[in-house]
Amino acid sequence: MTKIIQFVNKLGQVVLRFLRSAGQLGLFATDTLYHCVTPPFYGKALFRQFIDIGFYSLPVVALTTLFAGMVIALQTYSGFAQLSAEGAVAMVVLVAVTRELAPVMAGLMVAGRIGAAMAAEIGTMRVTEQIDALYTLSTNPFKYLIVPRVVAGVFMLPVLVLIGDVIGIFGGYMIGVSKLDFNASTYLMNTWEYLKPMDIISGLTKAGVFGFIITLLGCYNGFNSEGGAQGVGQATTNAVVSSSILILVFNYIITELFFSI
Amino acid sequence: MVLFQRKKTPQTSKIRLVNVHKAFGRKKVLDGVDLDIRTGESLVIIGGSGTGKSVTLKCILGLLTPDRGHVEIDGHQVSLLPRKEQEQVRSQIGMLFQSGALFDSLSVWENVAFSLLQNKTVDKVTAKQIAIEKLAQVGLNKSIADSYPADLSGGMKKRVGLARAIATNPNVIFFDEPTTGLDPIMSDVINELIVSTVKTLGATALTITHDMNSARKIADRIAMLYEGKIIWIGTVKQLDKTTNPYVRQFVTGCANGPINVEVKAD
Numbered sequence: 001m002t003k004i005i006q007f008v009n010k011l012g013q014v015v016l017r018f019l020r021s022a023g024q025l026g027l028f029a030t031d032t033l034y035h036c037v038t039p040p041f042y043g044k045a046l047f048r049q050f051i052d053i054g055f056y057s058l059p060v061v062a063l064t065t066l067f068a069g070m071v072i073a074l075q076t077y078s079g080f081a082q083l084s085a086e087g088a089v090a091m092v093v094l095v096a097v098t099r100e101l102a103p104v105m106a107g108l109m110v111a112g113r114i115g116a117a118m119a120a121e122i123g124t125m126r127v128t129e130q131i132d133a134l135y136t137l138s139t140n141p142f143k144y145l146i147v148p149r150v151v152a153g154v155f156m157l158p159v160l161v162l163i164g165d166v167i168g169i170f171g172g173y174m175i176g177v178s179k180l181d182f183n184a185s186t187y188l189m190n191t192w193e194y195l196k197p198m199d200i201i202s203g204l205t206k207a208g209v210f211g212f213i214i215t216l217l218g219c220y221n222g223f224n225s226e227g228g229a230q231g232v233g234q235a236t237t238n239a240v241v242s243s244s245i246l247i248l249v250f251n252y253i254i255t256e257l258f259f260s261i
Numbered sequence: 262m263v264l265f266q267r268k269k270t271p272q273t274s275k276i277r278l279v280n281v282h283k284a285f286g287r288k289k290v291l292d293g294v295d296l297d298i299r300t301g302e303s304l305v306i307i308g309g310s311g312t313g314k315s316v317t318l319k320c321i322l323g324l325l326t327p328d329r330g331h332v333e334i335d336g337h338q339v340s341l342l343p344r345k346e347q348e349q350v351r352s353q354i355g356m357l358f359q360s361g362a363l364f365d366s367l368s369v370w371e372n373v374a375f376s377l378l379q380n381k382t383v384d385k386v387t388a389k390q391i392a393i394e395k396l397a398q399v400g401l402n403k404s405i406a407d408s409y410p411a412d413l414s415g416g417m418k419k420r421v422g423l424a425r426a427i428a429t430n431p432n433v434i435f436f437d438e439p440t441t442g443l444d445p446i447m448s449d450v451i452n453e454l455i456v457s458t459v460k461t462l463g464a465t466a467l468t469i470t471h472d473m474n475s476a477r478k479i480a481d482r483i484a485m486l487y488e489g490k491i492i493w494i495g496t497v498k499q500l501d502k503t504t505n506p507y508v509r510q511f512v513t514g515c516a517n518g519p520i521n522v523e524v525k526a527d
Contacts, residue, residue, distance in 0.1 A: 042379075125364075132324055133362035136435075137376045137425075138352045144379075 028220045032150055035142040042144055049152035053114050053215075054159055060113060061106045065164035068101040069093055069171025077180050089180070090190035093172030098199040099259075102164035103157075104251055107210035110157060111243040115218035118149055119239035122222025123232035131223070146223070150215045157211030158204040165203065202258040209254060210247050217243040275300040275433065275465040276321060280330035282489075283316055290316045292489030293330070303459055303466040305476040307511065308486035309520065314469035317486065318435055321467070322356065323347065334433070352376070355426035355464075357455075359438040361418035363410040363425070369396070370406040373424045395424040398461075399454055416447040420454065427458050434459060436468040440475045452478040473512055485511065487520065 076092040122145060125131050134141045169191060176182040218239045225235035276298040283291040290313040298304045308314050319325040321332050323339055331338050339350050363372045373392035377383050383391065393403045399420040410418060419439065426434055436455060440448035452475050459466045459479075468479050476483055477497050484494040485508050493508045500512065510518030 128360055129358045129362040130364055132319070132322075133356070133358055133364070135324055136322060136351065136354060136356040137379070138348050139375070139379050 024224070025216075025220055028223070029216055031142055032146050032216065032219075035140065035147050036151060040143060042148055045144060046148040046151060049148045050156060052117075053110065053149075053152045053211075054156035057106075057110050057113055057156075057160055058163065060109045061160045061164050062167050064105045064109055065097065065102050065168035066171040068105055069097050069168035069173075070175045072096045072101065072168075073172035073175040073180065077176075086180070086182075087190065089176060089182070090172070090187050091194040093176075094169060094191050094194050095199060097168035097172070098165050098203045099255070100203075100251070102161045102168050103203045103206040103210060104247065106157065106161050106164050106207065107214065107247040107251075108244055110153075110160070110211070111214045111240055111247060114153070115214045115239045115243045116236045118215065118218030119222040119225070119236045120232055122219055123225035123235040124222075126223060126225050127228055127231060141223075146219045149219055150212060153211035153215030154208050155211070157207040157214070161203055161207035162200075165200065198258065202254065205258070206251060206254050209250050213246045213250065214243045217246070273300045274298070274333075275302075275335065276467065277333040278317070278321070278330070279333070281317070281320055281327045281332065282329035283313070283320060283325060283327050289489055291320070291327070294486070294489065294491055296484060296491055296494075298465060298467055300465055301463060302481045303456075303468070303479055305468045305470060305480035305483045306486055306491075307469075307471060307473070307476055307483060309471060309511065312486045313489050314471075314486055315437060318437055318467070318469055322354065322435065323351065352380075352429065353432050355429065355431035355434040357419070357422045357426045357434070357436045357439055359441055361410070361415075361422040363413075363418060363421055365410055367409075368406070369408050369410065369413070369421055372410065372421060373428050375425060376429050391428065392424070395428050396421070398427070398458065399424045400450070415442055416444075416450070419443065419447075419451055423451070423454060423458065427462060430462060431464060432462070433465045433467070434462070436466065436470075436479075438470055438472075439468065440470065440472045445474075448472065448475060449478070451475075455479055473514075 072093050073089055076089050076096075077086060080086055080088055080092075122131075125145070131141050131145070134144060173184075173187055173191070176187045177184045221235040221239040221242070222232075225231045274297050276296075278294050278296040281291050281294040282289075294313075294317060296304075296306075296317075306314050306317060316325060320327050321334075323332075326340060331340065333339070334350055337346075337350070339347055342350065363369075364375070367375070370389050370392040371378065373395050374388035377388045377391060378385065389406070393406055396403060396406060401417065401420050401424065405413070405417070405421075410421070413421065423439075439451050439455060443451060455466070455468070456479060458464075466479070468476070470476055470479075477500075480497055482494060482496055483500050484491050485505075486492070487507055493503065493505045495503065500508065503509065506519050509515075510520050
């Protein structure tokens, strides 16, 4: 009996902790959105984040989407060849890259690169009292630290995904033409024929949502980190794990909203 | 020879803490703190580690909200003021953090001129000029203006932190453990800088420390915080004559006495 009570007690604590964290995150997100639309705005800090998130993430996003496109071309060919449907390879690459692979791969890569960096930087600022110092210097940390990162994430992820779309499709084209003996112009024509605005729009919508999730969780975990190096490490891990999970969850939800029959 | 003659302080209250309580979970940190800091005086709060000195400071700064009681600055309860006026009150306050809390990504002069640059009160060239002047006031050469905090020693970081705290000529300055982690000579240099800058600005100063040499040098009055309450307050002269056993034990640094320091593992 005592063991059951202990188990229920522990379970209750976990549920309460989860609910408290969810509530805190909700308040943090609301505060962030409020500060996004009220002055002052820090243009220089925003520009720096655009460069950090957009420009410096480009190589990693380009590489992952390129190889993802290449793999999809190979896999669909080997599968579709058995059904004599090799002609659908271009379409499958297009749909897979624009709807799923580019946004999800870019999201996960940026979560690892940017989400972790944000949590570590803001967490270090928290434990070394730099965030308290901002308050005493009449600067709102939300406006100075959080808003530029979140805004840059929401706007730059779609840009990265758009570039990832092109590179991923190019990866499929490269494999199709060089390895699977497709005619270059036929492959491109097939791709163009099946290109639908909704595929691109759904991918970009996902990218915007993922950008918000990654930057919000990176900032939230860093902002609320406690203790020393261990606390910052924990915040970094939490930021990457929670944003990766939420990216996959929201990927499903957005897909359902766009493409459910 | 007295190096820094302090002017006679008027008796009006600049900062007032009224019955301030603060707890973190079940741990009661402040248990009814009442404190009056007069305009133009330098008050030092002493007390052991974990007695709530930093929490008191954070409550005054508005970084923490008291569970009960309130804090007044210039007769206003800051937490009740509209956001704009709260920011205005805060802009009158300078703060030197224990670790310096310098922004790693900014150069030394950008750290010092941070407020000026963010509030766009002056242009960049003037801000740099002011920063270099403030650095000179704390005994630092302009050659370090373009360095980054990572290139500085502990003492230099404190001085840059002090320069940043006085950059906007505040009328209240807080010092959080200003000499912690410094060698005795550098500690004395920082103490003298604090006394001279507070005097030059005519500011009200609140320092928290457990360094008695520092407290004696900086303070007009000293208050002792113990178990979440101010248990003693008086001048440096009165400190030497007090018979309060808690204060005596703390000042003499004796392990035996009414203050129990837990060293046993649970």
